[in-house]
Structures are given as C-alpha cells and as structure tokens.
Amino acid sequence: MNKLLELGACIFLSYLVLTTGGPPYQGNVKNYATKTTIVNEFGEVFDCVDIYRQPAFDHPLMKNHVLQALSLCYSSSKMKQMKPSSYPKGFPFKYSSATNTTKAQLGRIPCPAGTIPVLRNNSVEHLPQDFSTILGGQLAIIATTDKIYGAHASFSIWKPEVKGYGDISATVMNVLNGRPGEGLEGIGAGSLVSSIFGDRFARFHVWREMQNKPCFDLQCKGFVQVGKFGLGQKITPVSVYKGIQVALTFLLFQDPKTKDWWLVVDDKPIGYWPSFLFTNLQERASMASFGGYVWGPTIKKQPPEMGSGHSAAEGELRAAYARNVKIVNIENLLTDLDRERTTCQASKPRCYSVDAFDYNSDGAHMFYGGPGGRCEY
Helix, strand or coil, X not given: CHHHHHHHHHHHHHHHHHCXXXXXXXXXXXXXXXXXXXXXXXXXXXXXXXXXXXXXXXXHHHCCCCCCCCCCCCCCCCCCCCCCCCCCECCCCCCCCCCCEEECECCCCCCCCCEEEEECCCCHHHCCXXXXXXXXXXXXXXXXXXXXXXXXXXXXXXXXXXXXXXXXXXXXXXXXXXXXXXXXXXXXXXXXECHHHCCCCCEEEEXXXXXXXXXXXXXCCCCEECCCCCCCCECECCCCCCCCEEEEEEEEEECXXXXXXXXXXXXXXXXXXXXXXXXXXXXXXXXXEEEEEEECCCCCCCCCCECCCCCHHHCCCCCEEEEEEEEECCCCEEECCCHHHEEEEECCCCCCEEEXXXXXXXXXXXXXXXXXXXXXX
C-alpha cells in the first residue's frame, strides 16, 4: 500500500511538472505556410497549414523527418489517412457499459489535402508558468505502474465551473517514465476547461513534458499532427446532469514498428510524438494515470469544480466517470491493469472524491469529481 501511495504522489508531482514552466508557443500561424482559413460553427478560426511546415518541424531533430504513413500521395489532391502501422489487439471493442452514452464530437475541419488545421489564438502560452501558482492542486485518479506501451480510457465529458482567471479543471490521461527532477518524460491528452482560453468551454488538448520543459498542443515542437481535428478546439456536446452522458475514448500507444507514440481519439488518429524525441519514453512508459485534476490561483480558497461538479458518490448520470481503463502490454495487447500495482485515490476527499472503483470485462472504472468551493483544507 505504501508503494501505491508513493505512486500517487509521484504521478501527481509529475502532472504538476507537466503543467508548469517552459517557453511559450511563439508560433503565430501567419509565420507558417497557411493555404486557407476556415471558421467553424462556433466561430473558431482555423488556419490550414502545410502538413510539412507545421510547428512540429521547428524542432531541430525533425529536420529530416518523414511523416509516418502507410500511403501518402503528398502532391495529389487525394491523400490517404495517415495512421499507425498497426493498432493494439483488441482495439476497438464494443463496451458493455455504453448505455445512455453518446460520443462527444471533435468537429472535423475541412482543410485541403496536404494541410492540417491550426486553431488561431490558442492561448496555451497563458497556462500557469510559475510552479508556485499551482502547488496544492488536487486530483482524483486511477494510477498504475507496469511496463506500459499504451493506455486507454473512456471519459464522460463535462463543463465544470471555473471562476478565477488561471483556474483549470481537467479530465486527462497520462503516460510517464522517470521522476520529477530526475528525467521525467510524459505525454497526455484530455479535456481542459479554463477562462485562460477566453471562454469556459471544454476543449481538447495534448501535452508533453521532457527535460523539465512542459508544453501544450503545437507549443510542443515535435508533436506531428496528422488528423483534421484542431488542437484546442471546443468539444461538443457535453454531459448533462441526470441526462445524457457524453464520452470520448482516448488511446495513447507506442507503434510497435516505429516506436512512435500515437494519439487516437475514438477511432480517429490525431497525431504522434516521434520516439527519437525521448529518452525514458523511447522504449516504454512506467506509469499511467486517468481522471481529474484541478489547479490555479484560487485553489486554496475556493477551488474549481472537478468533473460534473458533483460528488463521486452520486454515481450514474450525476458524477463524472472513467471507464474502459486498460493499458497496452509488450505484446501490443489491450489488457487489464495489474490490481497489485494499481490504486484509486483522491488527494482531498472533502473536496473531490472517488467512488465505485472496480473492474469488469471492459477494464477498470470509477466515478470521480466534486463541487470544490469552500471545502475544508
């Protein structure tokens, strides 16, 4: 048990490092090869950027990188979808726990062939940059250690209330290797809500930490975007209290052929981190976490909501959930978490809780979250 508590502390500290410090994204899309601009139904503006001149290729190690693809007719008006060389065995599979659930939507941005959509004014550079501003952030997660080659989970998507500027409430999945201050490397994806982005919508983001230099979305030089889905875009619809539950399924795994780390949302390849960018994550991960995090300037006095904003004990249709939680093993197989190496925990149970942590044929699952507010610290 002590080892599992240490695991939770390590993953929490790892996540804090993942969300602090690092240089801001300086990549104004106008500096890239923008071919056209598209405005979606929510008024979000996307610049369609030449896929080989996206911010990923600003990384010095990416100078001669060739996009990973089964087939790419770059000069043609038709380009086959770029995707991993293979998917983990068992993906996708039909879940038994999908009743009363609908899929959230990452709206496809119809950029021309050979381009990817880049959200204009994606304010990731305004995320907390000072470690001291988020000390005391809280979590409610499933955490596991193993020889990990990927992670998989379905999350209900909510729009929790955040009050203060800089407060963030997130539903996330991370894979990591190393320890904070000792070569920690991590990557992750999920839904973030914060007024930093100019509104309080649930938005889709990815992140990476290496060499104590965290970054988000295309601030991360080296993340190769291949899908027609904009990083930082609004997720819609979201779950309704006592009503329809809206979910996204995340798969983050290492391609067994190339060793690149691919991100897939539902069944859509979003992009990948080339393996040569990493040291500890080059071969595999050693930790994974799944669930909710909150942090920001008001965390000590009046912390933001997490998940649905309701206690995990309220359960089905009321609390946020993580389901279908699995890892990918060395045989590229989606498999259950090792119960002896896994814990479910909440760092401040009076503010945020976990409940109904268990396993079924779909993997591990739990309810999590809470109202925040003036809970006792």
